[in-house]
Amino acid sequence: MPHHSIVADVGGTNTRVAIALDGQVAPDSIQKFANAGHESLTEILTAYRKDHDVVKFEQVAVAIAGPVRDGQGCLTNLDWTIDCASLTRATGAPDAHVLNDLQAQAHAVGSLAPASVEDIQTGQNASPEAAHLVVGIGTGFNSAVAYQAPGGTLVPPAESGHATLPVSTADQFAFAEYLRSRFGHAAIEDALSGRGLGHCHDWFCHQVGHPIGAKSAQVFAAAAAGDQMAKDSINLFSCILGTVLGDLALTTLPFGGIYLVGGMSRAITPWLGQTGFEAAWQDKGRFGPFLDQFPIRLVTDDYAALTGCASFLEKLRVAH
Amino acid sequence: MPHHSIVADVGGTNTRVAIALDGQVAPDSIQKFANAGHESLTEILTAYRKDHDVVKFEQVAVAIAGPVRDGQGCLTNLDWTIDCASLTRATGAPDAHVLNDLQAQAHAVGSLAPASVEDIQTGQNASPEAAHLVVGIGTGFNSAVAYQAPGGTLVPPAESGHATLPVSTADQFAFAEYLRSRFGHAAIEDALSGRGLGHCHDWFCHQVGHPIGAKSAQVFAAAAAGDQMAKDSINLFSCILGTVLGDLALTTLPFGGIYLVGGMSRAITPWLGQTGFEAAWQDKGRFGPFLDQFPIRLVTDDYAALTGCASFLEKLRVAH
Numbered sequence: 162m163p164h165h166s167i168v169a170d171v172g173g174t175n176t177r178v179a180i181a182l183d184g185q186v187a188p189d190s191i192q193k194f195a196n197a198g199h200e201s202l203t204e205i206l207t208a209y210r211k212d213h214d215v216v217k218f219e220q221v222a223v224a225i226a227g228p229v230r231d232g233q234g235c236l237t238n239l240d241w242t243i244d245c246a247s248l249t250r251a252t253g254a255p256d257a258h259v260l261n262d263l264q265a266q267a268h269a270v271g272s273l274a275p276a277s278v279e280d281i282q283t284g285q286n287a288s289p290e291a292a293h294l295v296v297g298i299g300t301g302f303n304s305a306v307a308y309q310a311p312g313g314t315l316v317p318p319a320e321s322g323h324a325t326l327p328v329s330t331a332d333q334f335a336f337a338e339y340l341r342s343r344f345g346h347a348a349i350e351d352a353l354s355g356r357g358l359g360h361c362h363d364w365f366c367h368q369v370g371h372p373i374g375a376k377s378a379q380v381f382a383a384a385a386a387g388d389q390m391a392k393d394s395i396n397l398f399s400c401i402l403g404t405v406l407g408d409l410a411l412t413t414l415p416f417g418g419i420y421l422v423g424g425m426s427r428a429i430t431p432w433l434g435q436t437g438f439e440a441a442w443q444d445k446g447r448f449g450p451f452l453d454q455f456p457i458r459l460v461t462d463d464y465a466a467l468t469g470c471a472s473f474l475e476k477l478r479v480a481h
Numbered sequence: 482m483p484h485h486s487i488v489a490d491v492g493g494t495n496t497r498v499a500i501a502l503d504g505q506v507a508p509d510s511i512q513k514f515a516n517a518g519h520e521s522l523t524e525i526l527t528a529y530r531k532d533h534d535v536v537k538f539e540q541v542a543v544a545i546a547g548p549v550r551d552g553q554g555c556l557t558n559l560d561w562t563i564d565c566a567s568l569t570r571a572t573g574a575p576d577a578h579v580l581n582d583l584q585a586q587a588h589a590v591g592s593l594a595p596a597s598v599e600d601i602q603t604g605q606n607a608s609p610e611a612a613h614l615v616v617g618i619g620t621g622f623n624s625a626v627a628y629q630a631p632g633g634t635l636v637p638p639a640e641s642g643h644a645t646l647p648v649s650t651a652d653q654f655a656f657a658e659y660l661r662s663r664f665g666h667a668a669i670e671d672a673l674s675g676r677g678l679g680h681c682h683d684w685f686c687h688q689v690g691h692p693i694g695a696k697s698a699q700v701f702a703a704a705a706a707g708d709q710m711a712k713d714s715i716n717l718f719s720c721i722l723g724t725v726l727g728d729l730a731l732t733t734l735p736f737g738g739i740y741l742v743g744g745m746s747r748a749i750t751p752w753l754g755q756t757g758f759e760a761a762w763q764d765k766g767r768f769g770p771f772l773d774q775f776p777i778r779l780v781t782d783d784y785a786a787l788t789g790c791a792s793f794l795e796k797l798r799v800a801h
Binding site: 345409 | 638651666733765
């Protein structure tokens, strides 16, 4: 008899729920809910379970866009708190886990289909035990590292998007000052997120007195149509991305590769070759060439966080 | 019969070698060698072993100030390459390991005597499984995190000192530009190291046309004697330290505490209360209060890297 788990990916806007059979997400079980119409995750999971009431779930894992500590977490951009006891009540699964969404993405790395990964920079081959860094750029920014430890894959949580925005040029520093004047602080995710690309564009508009407030999709569309200010915004975003990825690579040494995930990662990748991304990535003085060994890859699978939850639960189950 | 290991801590200038008995460093076995008089670590270890030729060593672990990959490493500031095979030849120990020195320091955290740890900031209590971040400030800058994984303590390597120097004010940006003009890049360790405090002082001297080139010990002495430029240099160092520790805390979430090690950590700690350190540490926008939960501690034990090597070997031995 297959082992059934329930997995969910709770973003700032939507929640995806699915069933995993023996560690594999069942594609036709995936269901998407708008958070706006619901009071809590419990309500969504209860509704989902009602549609699958013949199934007995042994485990549940939920990936959330927010900090997790001691099995409990709250969403950064939504007033929901999620803990293991409420997950068990909503799903009937006795074994419940809350993961940060980037932790879930990092657990997915070993299980991704080759078709859902694209090379951005090839790097060097590494041993199967090498660490993977996953960087998520979407509504916010965060990262997580998957380490192959003797007892299994270890993925510690992180909140790296709230670290100080690094700047390398006078223009970038002026941009950071602009962010500080608007938000009181210039964090990485104020530049590297959907909002962040909007802020990059706002900064160029602000300098020439144009109205601000374009969404990231509008900036990409304008750049595709040849608009210089939109292209400059994409270049600023890309250069900062190069700097930040280089800093994270030095801090975590992901010899197994850097995996970019999230909507903004997919949207920015086609532009990287036309920008200062690579120069910024290598701008680490005598440690610049050291960075060449780290491959950078794009994950195009929308459901990687669900795959990661399923993979995490399966590894736990096999270990016990 | 006790289990004998040989452990060593190879810095840029000196190498310390000791014997560990059942995972404990024997204090009277510690011997210090100046690297300058020796061709290689092999030569030092061979000399040390000659003095202890009645002992049969089962294991050897060496902590080095430089990047380590797949059991081999090279010193960042000295032309020595160190691998497991040469350690076995020099010591006779069949089980050989090369660690980055910060990895070794991180393995020491659980074995430090209470007398060799001082509170800088108390933080909140955490579970025994919580991660520890060790930050080394001395000749260079680096960090490592100790994670309690199901299979034992995992301490991944890092080279965080070569990441981009974060700046939060116009003065700090001007300082970073000064570093870039001198060294081609402004890395964290160009500010946060012995040399780094010298660079902070150089920057203030440069602005008023004074000669540059004071050593960190001279800056501390001048500040103690009331010299304003020396005090400003210490303040600049401390503010950048606050920013960098906050960034590393967000990237690694060390709920078990941040442990500062190295000569510069000890030298700067008494000054932190008179500087902008705490304000810089908390300057993370809405994530500022989140940082209050992380304790910050100073490690005053000079031999913590040796303790860490011994602890690492003992954990391996017990696991097998």
